[in-house]
Structure formats: C-alpha cells, structure tokens
Amino acid sequence: MTERIAFILKKIIKEPVDFTVEAQDRPEFGHYSTNAALRLSGKLKKVPVEVALELRERILKADRSNFFAKIEVAPAGFINFWLSRKTLLKAFSEIAQKKVFYGRRPQRKTAPIIFEYSDPNIAKRMHVGHLRATIIGDALANIFKFMGYRPIRWNYLGDWGTQFGKIIAAYKLWGNKGAVEKNPIGELQNLYVRFHEELKNNPELEELGRKEFKKLEGGNAENRKLWQWFKKESLKEFNKIYQALGVNFDLWIGESFYEKNLRPLIERLVKKGIAKPSLGSLIIPLESSNLPPAMIQKSDGTSLYLTRDIANLEYRISKYKPARIVYIVGNEQSLHFSQLFAIAKLLRFTQAELTHVKYGLVLGSHGKKLATREGKAVLLEELIQKAIKEAQAVVEEKNTALSKRAQKLIAEAVGIGALKYNDLSQNRQSDITFNWKKMLNLEGNSAPYLMYTYARLRSILRKGRRLGSLDVKHLHAPSEFDLILKLLQFPEVIEQIVSDYFPHHLADYLYDLAQRTNSFYHAEPVLKAKAGLREARLYLVRAVAETIKTGLNLLGIKTLERM
DSSP: OOHHHHHHHHHHOOOOHHHEEEEEESGGGGHHHEOOHHHEEEEEHHHHHHHHHHHHHHHHHOTOOOOOOEEEHHHHHHHHEEOOOHHHHHHHHHHHHGGGGGGGGOOOSSOOOOEEEOBBBTOOBBHHHHHHHHHHHHHHHHHHHTTTOOOEEEOOOBBOOOOHHHHHHHHHHOOOOOHHHHSSHHHHHHHHHHHHHTTTTHHHHHHHHHHHHHHTTTTHHHHHHHHHHHHHHHHHHHHHHHHHHHOOOOOOOOGGHHHHHHHHHHHHHHTTTTEEETTEEEEEOOOGGGGOOEEEOOOTTBOHHHHHHHHHHHHHHHOOOSSSSEEEEOGGHHHHHHHHHHHHHHHHHOSSSEEOOOOOEEEEETTBBBTTTTOOBBBHHHHHHHHHHHHHHHHHHHOOOOHHHHHHHHHHHHHHHHHHHHHHHHHSSOOOOOOHHHHTTTSSSSSHHEEEEEEHHHHHHHHOOOOOOOOGGGOOOOOHHHHHHHHHHHHHHHHHHHOOOOTTHHHHHHHHHHHHHHHHHHHOOOOOTTTTTTHHHHHHHHHHHHHHHHHHTTTTOOOOOOO
C-alpha cells in the first residue's frame, strides 16, 4: 500500500523529489503518513504546511474512486491518510485469494547475494557466540529468497591459521589417538586449552605452534593428514547442531580453500605497490580511508585471516558474480571488515556491494557475557538441549492429555523456536539477554505466544470446516479493519528488512498482529456469526494464520497445528 500511495503522490507532484510513505500504528495519525510536503517545500521555497495543504486538495480532487476516506495535514507538514472502507475491503479480497503466497515476490533476474554466516572453527565446539550469526544469517537468507532474490548460504569455516599449528603441536605432545576417536572435538579442544595453559610456563611453545602451522601451510604430509582428520570429525558435530536448529547451507568453503591463491595474491599486491614491507612483514597502508595499516603476511612468511578474506572476496566475485556479499559477523570485527572493504576498493572489487551485518553479545540474566560457572563460553549443543528441556517442562504442565511422543515433538519445536525468537525479536546490534521464563511465556512477546496464536487460529478453521464463498462486504467491525490494515503492512515490513537487514522488524510485526488477532476473536464471534459474516471472518482468520506462519517460517521457526 505504501507503493500505491507513493505512486499517487508522484502523479500529483510531477517533480523529482525524494520522500517516504510509512504505515502508522496510531489511528489518530492516520493509516499512512508521508513527508512529501516537507521534502518539496525546500524546492518550492514555501512553508511545509502550505505545500501539504495544496497537495491535500489536489489529491482529494483527483481521488474519484474514493481510495481515501480522509486526508489531514499535521502541524509540522506531514500528510496523514486514512484508507476508505472500499479500499480496505478490496485489498483484503486480494489477500484472501493469495493464501500462503501473500507478500511473496517472483524470482528476480538479478545476480545472487552471498550470505556468509555461522563460521565455526574446526577442532573447536560451537558455543553460544555462534548462535547469533547462525540464526540471523539464516533468517535474512530466508527473507531475501521470499522476496525473489537468489541467496547463496555460505558457511565460511575457520579451518586454517596458526591455531591449527597449536592443535597439531598439542596433539603430538600429549594427544591420544583413541581418546580423540572416542570424543573428537571435546578432546581436541582440551588439547588446545592445555597448550595455552602450558604456554604460561613454557613460552617456547608459541614458536612451536608457528612452526607446525608453517609445515602445514608448506604441505607437510603428517600435518596435512592430522588436519584433514580434525576437520572431518568437526563437520560431523557441526551438522548435528545445524540439523537441530533446522539450518542448511549451500556451500561449506573455509579459509583453507584459498591456500593455493595466497602466494600469487601477495605477489600481485606487492607488484602493484598496494602491499609494502614493514618490519619484516607485509602491510597495506590505509591512511586514505582513515584506517590503520592492515597486515597481510607475518614476518615468518605465513598468512593471516585478512589475507584469506581478500582471496575469498576475489574468488566469490570471479566465480559467482554476486550483486551483494553480506557478512553476518559480530560487532568486534568492525575494524577487520572496514579494512577489507577499503582494500576491496583499492583492488577495484566494486562489482558487488559489501555489507557487514553486525550483532552484539549474548548475555546471561546477570547482564554479563553468557558463560558457565567456570567462566567458559556456553556450548551451543548444551544451550539447545536446555531450551528443549525448559520447553518440555512447560508443555508437560500445560498439555497433560498429550502422549509423551507428542509432548516431545512440541517441546523441540517450542524450545528451538523460543531460542531463535529471543534473538530475532531484539535489535541485532544490541547485546541480548537470556531469560528462560520470558522466552517460554505463553502470554508475552515470545515464540510460544505466536505459535499458540497460530495453533488457535488453525483450530477455529478446523471447526469452521470448508470455507464457503467470500463476500467482503459483510465485514464491518473496527477490529476487522484493524486486522486488514495490519495484513497490508506485511510486505512493507519484509521490504524494510531487505533494505536494512534488521529481522526484529518482522518479529515486532508478528507480535502486534497476534495481539490484534487475540483482541479480534475475543470481541467478535467467528463460528457463531451469521451466514456471510461467518465465512468472511473465517477468511480473515485464515489470512492472519497464514501470515503468522509465513512470518515465523521466515525467521526459521516451525509452526504447530496443535499445541
């Protein structure tokens, strides 16, 4: 609807001017509002209110089909629009016919968009820090696909670097093959931790770790074999976690893939004068971008994470020719990506728009970084298990008549849904807090509340049985039009996320829609309404149910037909 109103305004204004049309949640400010008069006033050298009043009169004069019920001008110069009953009923008729396809855009003939997210390190267990990247990245890829784009979901594994020299050195010093075979990731992580503990009393180990990585980078057969073994076992564990979260990837290409490209890349950077020697290492000066120099090769000749990211960027642009590359990585990597994007400009890698989608930390209820009593990061596998266990307790309390198997399936869906929604309902740039009671609340802003609302709507539809023909003219209650207005905003919310990468807009929308829906069916009978009105309200219930289902699915959250 914002596009339609913008189209009407452009026909009236007939001048190139940048303005916005936004949906309003407070009825006293209209259904929609625009700043067109404020934008136009500067060009016309007139007071915004004067321009707004002129536009209002011209719009009303041109509105022969009674598209608007009312248009008012606010003191600051904003123009507020109220849609007519005729417009709302026609819009709902179109929504009702689309069913589950409402809001979806057809496939666009554009270049793909690469979404890089999750990015766990080989030979280390995934922890709570990986949760946000995984959930946010998956939701964004879902949303872009829904809007007709071609996302490439890319898991850029941390499978190269000095850390592997340290793990290999630790395994050679203290490792036990049988122990690693029995508990691969746990044992390898223990060896890595032990290496750093021993390092406190034996600083020479640091050099040993560097030497083992240099051997790995140089193709040493023994180190290569160990590294491949560590990687194989790690991927098995990662897949179990992704399966539990319902997350999939198109590509699993990590840092090691670019190893063969690093030497030629570095040589080209030096030859072009982009990279320069500094104290035995190689750096790329970035003063022109107001950034500190970026190191791309250490004094011992080994590469860095940034070196591999440059090679990765070059490969992606050459191989996939993407329109955008979106990196879903924490706030703490802001400098790294500022440097990478500045280097991309120096190398004229301008074919793709590069975006760093930042996110904050995961905090415990005490407001500090979520960790165990020992101060270690909480393992993602344990967090998932706890979410399901907490949900199981709620399900068993609320649904005593269900079988154990049914309770288990509901608990898994609710637990994982609560975990995801707790993240996605909050601004990604902020630190998020874990509060299990709030996350699993059936009456608050939570996944269970939305899932329960959807299940309740499906129950109404089952009782209503087969839908008859739709005659929208039977709809008359304010709460009905309130729901129709909210349904109209769904595509606009999705478009906003495509523009700014903030999935919490969708969570906010779904919660508001669910609240309005609950108010509607508490105030207005559906199944007991008279003929004609009953069918119209059932269609409205179905449209809302499908929109909630679509929205939750886009966030990566399953819906349940019964709860």
